[in-house]
Amino acid sequence: MSTMGNSTNIFWQESPVGKLERQKLLNQKGCVVWITGLSGSGKSTLACSLSRELHTRGKLSYILDGDNVRHGLNKDLGFKAEDRTENIRRVGEVAKLFADAGLICIASLISPYRKDRDACRAMFS
């Protein structure tokens, strides 16, 4: 049992199908490719080219683009430093789930702050 927020009864629920089994089914290993850069620097273009090329090679990928994610999951966030931090944290958590599912997750966000990039990278170690 662990304490999460105000709850003291949150248990980790194991999946009946393991990560290795998913990898075998998809014939690929899940991972995250995180593309950073200033607005207009070519992140989305690169993400789209990579996703198309992977698809051509029979590999399942999915793009988490900053512009798109801010239409839904992160529509409550703006561009203050703390909002950008939360944006990166949430996308990092979603990317981790995609990678665990076996997909090649391509995250394309400005990610301007080193501390946020480092915190995100630490989620995967």
Ligand SMILES: Nc1ncnc2c1ncn2[C@@H]1O[C@H](COP(=O)(O)OS(=O)(=O)O)[C@@H](OP(=O)(O)O)[C@H]1O
């Ligand atoms: N300051 C400010 N004001 C208004 N709009 C802005 C601002 N900063 C970014 N943008 C736009 O938001 C798009 C997504 O940004 P990100 O989520 O990648 O930014 S961040 O990683 O949270 O810093 C981003 O997309 P890209 O241009 O593709 O980078 C911009 O269209």
Ligand SMILES: Nc1ncnc2c1ncn2[C@@H]1O[C@H](COP(=O)(O)OP(=O)(O)O)[C@@H](O)[C@H]1O
């Ligand atoms: N390698 C490149 N050379 C020249 N122009 C590019 C290149 N990559 C992207 N662009 C152009 O730059 C603009 C911004 O690209 P975009 O991928 O939307 O950037 P971002 O996602 O970082 O905001 C688009 O008009 C795109 O066609």
